[in-house]
Amino acid sequence: MANLILDGDIGMWYSLSSIMKFSFAILLVAILSSHPVFSLGAAEVEWKAGLATVKITPERPVPMAGYSSRTKPFEKIEQDIYAKALALEDRQGHRAVLVTTDLLGLPKSIAEPVCDRIQQRLKLSRSQILLNSAHTHSAPILSLEERPESGVAREDWQNIVAYTRGLQDMLVEVVEQAFARLEPAQLSWGSGVAHLAMNRREFTPRGVILGVNPRGLVDRSVPVLRVDTPEGRLRAALFGYACHNTTLTQTNYNLCGDYAGFAQSYVQERLPGVQAMFMIGCGGDANPYPRGTMNNARDNGAALGQEVSRILASPMQPVRGPLTCEFDQARLPLQQLARAELEKMTNGPSWQAGNAKAMLAKVGRGEKPAMAYDAPVAVWQFGGDLTLVGLSGEVVVDFVPLIEQAIGPLQVWIAGYCNDVFGYLPSAHVLREGGYECRGLYTTEGFFAATSQDVLVAKVRELADRAGRQRLK
Numbered sequence: 001m002a003n004l005i006l007d008g009d010i011g012m013w014y015s016l017s018s019i020m021k022f023s024f025a026i027l028l029v030a031i032l033s034s035h036p037v038f039s040l041g042a043a044e045v046e047w048k049a050g051l052a053t054v055k056i057t058p059e060r061p062v063p064m065a066g067y068s069s070r071t072k073p074f075e076k077i078e079q080d081i082y083a084k085a086l087a088l089e090d091r092q093g094h095r096a097v098l099v100t101t102d103l104l105g106l107p108k109s110i111a112e113p114v115c116d117r118i119q120q121r122l123k124l125s126r127s128q129i130l131l132n133s134a135h136t137h138s139a140p141i142l143s144l145e146e147r148p149e150s151g152v153a154r155e156d157w158q159n160i161v162a163y164t165r166g167l168q169d170m171l172v173e174v175v176e177q178a179f180a181r182l183e184p185a186q187l188s189w190g191s192g193v194a195h196l197a198m199n200r201r202e203f204t205p206r207g208v209i210l211g212v213n214p215r216g217l218v219d220r221s222v223p224v225l226r227v228d229t230p231e232g233r234l235r236a237a238l239f240g241y242a243c244h245n246t247t248l249t250q251t252n253y254n255l256c257g258d259y260a261g262f263a264q265s266y267v268q269e270r271l272p273g274v275q276a277m278f279m280i281g282c283g284g285d286a287n288p289y290p291r292g293t294m295n296n297a298r299d300n301g302a303a304l305g306q307e308v309s310r311i312l313a314s315p316m317q318p319v320r321g322p323l324t325c326e327f328d329q330a331r332l333p334l335q336q337l338a339r340a341e342l343e344k345m346t347n348g349p350s351w352q353a354g355n356a357k358a359m360l361a362k363v364g365r366g367e368k369p370a371m372a373y374d375a376p377v378a379v380w381q382f383g384g385d386l387t388l389v390g391l392s393g394e395v396v397v398d399f400v401p402l403i404e405q406a407i408g409p410l411q412v413w414i415a416g417y418c419n420d421v422f423g424y425l426p427s428a429h430v431l432r433e434g435g436y437e438c439r440g441l442y443t444t445e446g447f448f449a450a451t452s453q454d455v456l457v458a459k460v461r462e463l464a465d466r467a468g469r470q471r472l473k
């Protein structure tokens with residue numbers, strides 16, 4: 001539109017006095033800069049965006065992650081699983097890439113070598129890469145080494161390791177493809193609500209169990225980022241939801257993206273050619289409701305997909321640059337437990353006993369238990385329009401209001417399970433109450449201390465300030 005106005009007015013342009021020409025030019029710039037959703041010429045568009053999808057369904061059946069009682073390979077492919085990349089470049093040339101995956105979680109040990117390769121090949125810094133996993137419990141176990149003690153057969157471990165190495169290659173490739181396809185784009189975002197998340201911390205006379213707590217807090221918001229061509233044709237929709245991707249339970253042996261996989265296919269089937277991407281939020285203590293069957297997973301996915309489609313059909317807010325990406329580690333304190341306390345904990349519930357036993361074994365080898373765990377935190381600031389907070393680990397919902405209080409509640413998107421999935425990240429309040437989410441780290445040993453909450457929130461505030469987020473007074 002901008003080019004058309006200029007071209008069409010060229011004849012008149014010469015007849016204007018130089019003062020009038022100057023005033024008109026100022027006015028035009030003012031109108032265009034305040035209406036970025038106008039279709040603009042290639043020189044004026046706010047963004048370039050590149051998209052790529054790769055199927056990551058294993059060629060050979062492997063055991064699935066998330067439920068330790070399930071040690072045999074999957075039996076059927078209910079749904080293919082994917083890794084999807086969205087590469088962005090703002091007008092100043094600042095670049096970043098977001099990768100979403102239909103997987104349980106990418107721990108540091110698998111994610112960082114991938115990020116190193118992406119950094120080298122595409123000349124990016126670590127802050128410009130964000131990896132998210134949807135936490136589906138119907139996707140392969142990931143590991144770069146065999147763990148024979150786990151009950152999984154030797155041959156299956158070999159397949160898991162081979163799959164994981166291949167997956168690392170595919171993640172690098174999907175990012176390269178996305179950057180190779182950068183094209184002028186405009187971004188906008190909006191938010192809605194879906195009701196499938198249920199707080200799962202059920203209070204009983206025996207303490208907090210994994211159950212159903214209808215009065216417990218959940219984040220039911222559905223943030224959506226849309227990527228359009230400069231002419232306004234939809235190319236991609238990134239959406240979030242804060243709920244465990246566990247409609248399917250340990251009895252399921254079908255490979256599947258669960259509700260998030262079905263929600264992505266719901267959107268893609270109705271909007272052919274559009275890349276739908278799912279990024280999980282702070283759903284560490286939320287389960288889908290109802291759950292247990294493939295039909296439940298399909299229905300939950302349809303409910304979320306329907307809301308995403310409704311948001312896409314509604315007016316959305318423009319998202320302008322510049323893009324500023326910040327990344328750091330929050331040094332989260334771990335509980336310093338005496339040997340007697342650890343020994344007592346070995347008689348507790350299995351999720352607690354296993355971690356305590358591993359810590360005792362470490363002490364027995366003469367090693368000192370770690371004082372803290374370095375959890376990655378990412379903040380992407382999109383001009384004055386949107387702040388994307390990418391937390392690592394299985395973050396409980398309490399962190400949503402805590403972060404909103406710390407950096408302001410408006411124009412914020414909070415994701416969990418980013419860059420490193422190392423275990424649960426409980427709030428001080430959850431640690432006081434107890435329950436499964438207090439199980440701590442599972443990629444190494446240790447239980448988070450209550451003070452880790454403040455350290456994490458302070459790190460988010462620091463990075464948001466550094467990225468230029470304007471806080472409401």
Ligand SMILES: [Zn+2]
Nearest residue numbers: 135244284394
């Ligand atoms: Zn989980």
